[in-house]
Amino acid sequence: MSNLETLKTELAQNRDISKYQFTQAVGDNVMVVPKEDILSLLRYLKDTDKYDFLMDVCGVDYPNREKRFDVVYHLFNSKNASRLRIKCAVGDNETIDSALPVWKSADWFEREAYDMFGIIFAGHPNLRRILTHHQFVGHPLRKDYEADRQQHCTSTLPIFFDNEGEERGDVLNPNCVPLNIGPSHPAMHGTLRVMVELEGESIVRAGCEIGYLHRCFEKMAETHTYNQVIPYTDRLNYCSSPMNNVGYCKTVERLLGVEIPPRAQALRVILCELSRIIDHTVSVGTGGVDLGALTAFFHLFTYREKVYNLFEKFCGARLTVSLTRVGGMAQDIPDGWLEEVLAFCKEMRQEIDEISSLMLDNKIFIKRTQGVLPVKASDAIAWGYTGPLLRACGVGLDLRKTQPYYGYDGLNFDVPVGTNGDIYDRYLVRVEEMRQSVRIIEQVCKNMPGGDYSIRDRGIVLPEKKDVYGNIEGLMNHFVLVVRGLRPPVGEVYDATEAANGELGFYLVSDGSGNPYRLKVRPPCFAIYQSFPHVVKGGFIADAIATVASMNVIAGELDR
Amino acid sequence: MALSTNAPANLSATDLAHQLKDREAEELGKSFATTSRLDDVIAWGRKNSLWPLPYGTACCGIELMSVMGPKYDLARFGAEVVRFSPRQSDLLLVAGTITEKMAPVLLRIYRQLLEPKYVISMGVCASSGGFYRAYHTLQGADKVIPVDVYIPGCPPTPEAALDGIMLLQKMIEDGHPRPWKQNWKAPDYV
Numbered sequence: 001m002s003n004l005e006t007l008k009t010e011l012a013q014n015r016d017i018s019k020y021q022f023t024q025a026v027g028d029n030v031m032v033v034p035k036e037d038i039l040s041l042l043r044y045l046k047d048t049d050k051y052d053f054l055m056d057v058c059g060v061d062y063p064n065r066e067k068r069f070d071v072v073y074h075l076f077n078s079k080n081a082s083r084l085r086i087k088c089a090v091g092d093n094e095t096i097d098s099a100l101p102v103w104k105s106a107d108w109f110e111r112e113a114y115d116m117f118g119i120i121f122a123g124h125p126n127l128r129r130i131l132t133h134h135q136f137v138g139h140p141l142r143k144d145y146e147a148d149r150q151q152h153c154t155s156t157l158p159i160f161f162d163n164e165g166e167e168r169g170d171v172l173n174p175n176c177v178p179l180n181i182g183p184s185h186p187a188m189h190g191t192l193r194v195m196v197e198l199e200g201e202s203i204v205r206a207g208c209e210i211g212y213l214h215r216c217f218e219k220m221a222e223t224h225t226y227n228q229v230i231p232y233t234d235r236l237n238y239c240s241s242p243m244n245n246v247g248y249c250k251t252v253e254r255l256l257g258v259e260i261p262p263r264a265q266a267l268r269v270i271l272c273e274l275s276r277i278i279d280h281t282v283s284v285g286t287g288g289v290d291l292g293a294l295t296a297f298f299h300l301f302t303y304r305e306k307v308y309n310l311f312e313k314f315c316g317a318r319l320t321v322s323l324t325r326v327g328g329m330a331q332d333i334p335d336g337w338l339e340e341v342l343a344f345c346k347e348m349r350q351e352i353d354e355i356s357s358l359m360l361d362n363k364i365f366i367k368r369t370q371g372v373l374p375v376k377a378s379d380a381i382a383w384g385y386t387g388p389l390l391r392a393c394g395v396g397l398d399l400r401k402t403q404p405y406y407g408y409d410g411l412n413f414d415v416p417v418g419t420n421g422d423i424y425d426r427y428l429v430r431v432e433e434m435r436q437s438v439r440i441i442e443q444v445c446k447n448m449p450g451g452d453y454s455i456r457d458r459g460i461v462l463p464e465k466k467d468v469y470g471n472i473e474g475l476m477n478h479f480v481l482v483v484r485g486l487r488p489p490v491g492e493v494y495d496a497t498e499a500a501n502g503e504l505g506f507y508l509v510s511d512g513s514g515n516p517y518r519l520k521v522r523p524p525c526f527a528i529y530q531s532f533p534h535v536v537k538g539g540f541i542a543d544a545i546a547t548v549a550s551m552n553v554i555a556g557e558l559d560r
Numbered sequence: 561m562a563l564s565t566n567a568p569a570n571l572s573a574t575d576l577a578h579q580l581k582d583r584e585a586e587e588l589g590k591s592f593a594t595t596s597r598l599d600d601v602i603a604w605g606r607k608n609s610l611w612p613l614p615y616g617t618a619c620c621g622i623e624l625m626s627v628m629g630p631k632y633d634l635a636r637f638g639a640e641v642v643r644f645s646p647r648q649s650d651l652l653l654v655a656g657t658i659t660e661k662m663a664p665v666l667l668r669i670y671r672q673l674l675e676p677k678y679v680i681s682m683g684v685c686a687s688s689g690g691f692y693r694a695y696h697t698l699q700g701a702d703k704v705i706p707v708d709v710y711i712p713g714c715p716p717t718p719e720a721a722l723d724g725i726m727l728l729q730k731m732i733e734d735g736h737p738r739p740w741k742q743n744w745k746a747p748d749y750v
Contacts, residue, residue, distance in 0.1 A: 131696075132660075132661070132695075132696055133659075133660055133661035133696075136660075136696075140695045140696070145695070146695075147693070147694055147695060148693045148694060148695065149695050150660060150694075150695055150696070150697070150698075150699070151660065151695070152660055152663070153660045153661050153663060153664060154664060154747075154748070154749045155664055155749065156664050156665060156668075183662065183665055184615060184644075184665055184666075184669055185644065186644045190615075190616045190617045190618070190621050190656065191617050191618075191662070211659075211661055212617070212659060212661050212662045212665075213617055213618055213656075213657060213659060213662075214659055214661065214696045215618075215657050215659060215685075215692045215694060215696060215697045216692060216694035216695055216696050216697060219694060219695065220691075220692065220694055231691070232691075234619075235618070235619050238618065238619035238622055239622060282622070297625075297629075298629060298630050299630075301625065301626065301629035301630060301631075302629075302630050302631070304626070304629075305626065305629065305630075305631045308626070318623070318626075318717065319619060319622060319623055319715055320619060320714065320715065555617065555618065556618055556619065
C-alpha cells in the first residue's frame with residue numbers, strides 16, 4: 001500500500017473525506033482539499049508526526065476557473081524523505097486560513113502569495129506586501145498583469161516592525177533607540193534592510209524588509225521558453241550559479257520523464273560540488289569581513305578565482321555559466337579539464353586546512369561566534385531551515401543522502417552536523433562540507449563515464465551544429481524546436497536539490513505550451529531569513545550582524 | 561652651439577653673458593621642475609585616487625569583489641580604498657540590478673556624495689535593466705542618476721570593469737565635458 005493510500009484510510013477514520021481528492025502526479029503525492037479544512041488538516045499532519053517540514057506555500061492563478069486561485073502547500077517528512085502536496089481552490093474574494101499557527105515557516109511564504117496574487121490569509125498578523133514596493137498597485141503574478149508594466153516607487157518607508165499580539169509594529173517605543181541598517185550597507189550585503197529598536201546595545205525588537213532585488217524571476221519564467229529560463233536561474237543564487245541550472249533542469253526533465261546520460265549526471269555533480277565549495281568560501285570570507293577580518297576575504301577570493309578559471313575554460317563564462325540544458329549539458333568538457341579539476345582538488349585539500357586554521361582556530365573569531373545566538377533544532381525545523389544551518393543544529397538532513405540523485409548514493413562522503421546551532425557551528429559545518437565536496441569531485445573525476453553529454457531526443461534537445469548545417473533533417477529539426485520550443489506534457493511537479501544553502505525547490509506547472517505556466521522557486525534562505533527577527537531578539541547589535549552573515553542570505557534567490 | 565646661431569652679431573659682451581646665464585638657469589630648471597596648469601595637476605591627482613562606493617546589489621557585486629580581490633587588484637589604479645559612506649567617496653559604482661524599490665535609495669546615496677562625483681554603471685542591469693524587462697526592475701540606473709561610464713556584460717568580466725574605470729580616469733584627465741551631469745534634473749522623489 002502506498003503512502004497516499006495509508007494516509008487516505010487514516011484520514012477517513014477521523015474526518016469526512018468525501019470532498020478530498022487523492023492523486024499521483026509525476027510520482028508526487030497530491031491531495032486536493034476544500035479550503036475550510038486546511039488548518040485542521042495541517043495540524044493533524046503535523047501533530048501525528050507525518051510531516052515535520054512545511055517547505056513551501058505558493059499560489060497559482062487560473063483566471064478562467066470559477067475559483068480562481070490554487071494555494072499549494074508542500075510538506076516534507078525528513079525521516080523517510082516523503083513529500084505531500086496539498087492544494088486548495090480559493091476564489092477571488094475569499095479568504096483561506098493562515099497556516100501560521102501550525103508552522104512558523106508559513107509566515108513569509110503566505111505574505112508572498114498575498115503580494116503576488118492577492119490571496120487573503122485569514123489570521124495572518126502581518127499580511128502586507130513583501131517583495132514589491134509599498135506604492136505598488138495590483139498583484140503582478142496574476143495572469144492579467146502584464147510582465148513589463150512598471151510602477152515607480154518614489155519614497156522609502158520609515159522604520160517599522162511586525163505586529164506581535166497586541167503590540168503594533170508601526171508604533172515605536174519612545175524609550176528605545178530606533179536604528180536602520182541598509183539596504184545600502186556593507187554588512188547587509190547590498191540589498192537587505194534590517195530595522196532594530198535598541199536598549200543600550202541589546203535588541204528589543206527587530207524587523208526585516210526585503211524585496212530590494214525583486215527582479216521578477218517567476219514572471220520572466222512565464223514569458224520565456226523552457227531553455228530561455230536557464231540564464232535567469234543563473235542569477236538566483238549567483239554565488240553558485242550551476243546549482244540553480246541543475247535544479248531547474250532536473251525539474252523539467254522529471255516532468256518530461258527523461259533521464260539524462262551518466263556522463264551528464266557526473267558532470268552536473270562536479271559542477272555542483274565545485275560551486276558548493278566557492279559558495280562556502282564566499283560565505284566564510286564575507287562572514288570574516290563582517291566580523292572585521294578583511295584578510296579572510298582577500299585570502300579566500302584567491303581560491304574562488306581558481307574555480308572561476310575552471311568554469312571559464314569549460315564554457316567561457318565565469319559567474320553565470322548556463323551550462324546545463326534540458327536533457328543534459330550544453331557542451332562536453334574540453335580535453336584535459338578533468339586533470340585540472342583534480343589538480344585543483346589536491347591544492348584545495350591543503351587550502352581548506354589553511355582556511356580552517358585562519359578562521360575557525362582564530363581566538364577572536366571563536367569569541368565572536370561560539371555560543372552566540374544559537375537556534376534549537378525544533379525551532380529550526382518549524383521555521384523551515386535546511387542545508388548547513390539546519391545541520392549546524394544537529395539535524396543530519398541532506399537531500400544528497402535522503403533523496404539521492406545523480407548517483408550521490410554511490411559516492412563516499414559524510415554529512416557533517418553541528419551540536420549547538422550557534423554561529424560557530426554554521427561555519428564549522430560549511431568548512432567541513434568543502435572537504436567533503438573535494439572528496440566527491442575526486443571520486444567522480446576518477447570514474448567519469450564515457451558516452452554522450454546529452455540525450456538526443458529531437459523534441460527536446462537541439463541537434464548538433466554539424467547536422468544543422470550538414471543536412472535538411474537537422475536544419476528542420478532545429479527550426480521547429482526553436483520556433484515551437486520544447487513542450488512538456490500538461491502536469492505539475494515539485495523537485496528539490498541540495499544547494500549550497502539548503503533545499504532549492506522548483507514547483508513547475510505546465511499547460512502543454514512552450515512556456516512554463518507557473519514556476520515557483522523555493523529558495524533556501526527565504527525560509528531561514530524570516531526567522532531573523534526572532535533569533536536576534538535580546539542579542540547584541542554586533543551579534544545580529546554576525547547572524548546575517550552566517551545565514552548567508554543571497555538577495556538574488558531571496559527576492560528573486 | 562645653439563647660442564651662437566641665435567645670437568645677433570652686434571651683441572655686446574655683457575649681453576651675451578646675461579643671455580648665457582638665463583639659458584643656464586633654464587637648463588637647470590628643466591632638470592628638477594616642470595610647469596603645468598593647476599587643473600591638470602588636480603585632474604591627475606583625482607584620477608589616481610578615486611575612492612569608490614561599491615553599490616553592489618546583485619551578481620555584478622560578486623564580480624566587483626573579484627575586481628577588488630587579489631588577482632585583478634583595483635589598487636593598481638589607485639581605487640582600492642572602498643568607502644561605504646557616500647560622504648567619503650567620489651565614485652559611485654552601481655554594480656547590479658536596481659529595482660523600483662531601490663531607486664529612491666540610490667538617488668539619496670547619490671545626493672549624499674560630495675562634488676566632484678562620478679558614476680559607473682557596471683553590467684547591463686544597471687545600464688538598461690538588462691534582460692529583466694519586468695514590472696519591478698528599473699530600466700537602468702540612469703533613470704534616476706546621471707551615469708558617466710557604462711560597462712556592458714552580464715556580469716562584465718573583471719577586465720571589462722577595469723577598462724571602464726580606466727575610461728573614467730581618461731575622462732577626468734582630459735576634462736571631458738559631462739552634459740549628462742550638467743543638465744541632470746533630480747526626479748521628483750521624496
